[in-house]
Amino acid sequence: AQSVSQHNHHVILSEAASLELGCNYSYGGTVNLFWYVQYPGQHLQLLLKYFSGDPLVKGIKGFEAEFIKSKFSFNLRKPSVQWSDTAEYFCATNTGNQFYFGTGTSLTVIP
Amino acid sequence: NAGVTQTPKFQVLKTGQSMTLQCAQDMNHNSMYWYRQDPGMGLRLIYYSASEGTTDKGEVPNGYNVSRLNKREFSLRLESAAPSQTSVYFCASSDIQSWNTEAFFGQGTRLTVV
Numbered sequence: 001a002q003s004v005s006q007h008n009h010h011v012i013l014s015e016a017a018s019l020e021l022g023c024n025y026s027y028g029g030t031v032n033l034f035w036y037v038q039y040p041g042q043h044l045q046l047l048l049k050y051f052s053g054d055p056l057v058k059g060i061k062g063f064e065a066e067f068i069k070s071k072f073s074f075n076l077r078k079p080s081v082q083w084s085d086t087a088e089y090f091c092a093t094n095t096g097n098q099f100y101f102g103t104g105t106s107l108t109v110i111p
Numbered sequence: 112n113a114g115v116t117q118t119p120k121f122q123v124l125k126t127g128q129s130m131t132l133q134c135a136q137d138m139n140h141n142s143m144y145w146y147r148q149d150p151g152m153g154l155r156l157i158y159y160s161a162s163e164g165t166t167d168k169g170e171v172p173n174g175y176n177v178s179r180l181n182k183r184e185f186s187l188r189l190e191s192a193a194p195s196q197t198s199v200y201f202c203a204s205s206d207i208q209s210w211n212t213e214a215f216f217g218q219g220t221r222l223t224v225v
Contacts, residue, residue: 009151034213043201043216044154090153092214097142097161098169099205099214103153 002027002095006102013081014110021076021105023065023091033074034092035065038104044090050074061085083111113137117202117217124192124224132187132220134202142205143185144214145169145177147198154201160185192224 003026013019025031032051036044048059055067065076074091086109091102115136124130136143145157146169156169160179174196176188185204189196202217 043218044203044214045216046213049213094205094214097167098156098159099144099203101146101154103151 002093002098002100004091004093004100004102006089006091006105008105009103010106010108012108012110015083016080017109019076019078019081019085019107021089021091021107023074023076023102024072025074025091025093025100026072027093027095029095031093031095033065033067034094034099035059035063035074035076036090036092036101038088038090040087047076047089081107081109083109085109115202115204115215115217117200117220119220120218122220122222124189124222126193126224128192129188129190130192130222131189132200132202132222133184134186134217135184136202136204136215137183138204138206138215139182140204140206140215141182143179144203144205145175145185145187146201146203147171147196148201148219149198157187157200189222192222194224196222197224198222 005024007022034049035047050057058064088104118133141162144159146154158177160166163182200220203214205214206212
């Protein structure tokens with residue numbers, strides 16, 4: 001089965017700091033990759049997705065992610081975080097009929 | 112545009128009670144999913160339905176049953192609730208057979224079993 005690893009479990013940053021959250025996936029074939037965000041008390045919302053083409057994907061709220069096939073990675077980045085980015089972030093992929101989620105990274109941004 | 116709607120939003124059960132979580136989507140998606148979310152464990156798949164009329168076990172199916180009532184609705188039933196089932200439950204849907212599509216999530220049900 002597929003698996004997704006997120007190595008940063010909890011990240012604390014000050015406002016305006018740069019963010020990079022790691023994500024690695026296990027499948028060696030064609031993959032779809034996603035980053036979801038979950039604000040406190042809310043459901044998961046899509047930040048961005050990669051299906052094919054340009055490996056640098058831009059999403060909502062200034063987030064971007066880079067697909068590096070040779071490293072099986074899809075890291076999420078933001079140049080300057082805001083307090084409102086405090087949330088949990090999930091990397092995911094899908095194969096067959098299922099989605100596979102990482103365990104999530106909790107981001108706390110200090111004003 | 113409602114998307115994925117779950118009911119109820121909150122529920123408290125006593126050990127041994129039963130309940131059904133309801134989920135409906137209005138996006139004409141073929142696939143629907145039930146996940147539970149626990150601190151530090153991310154999202155774990157309980158059951159999924161790839162298409163109307165089919166259901167399959169996910170990672171943590173024990174203690175749960177599901178029904179794909181029609182294309183829109185996918186319910187999750189706890190027959191005899193246990194404290195270990197205290198969790199936040201999310202329903203999701205996707206047109207996954209189209210390959211390049213994401214999962215859409217409901218607002219979640221926070222269940223406490225005492």
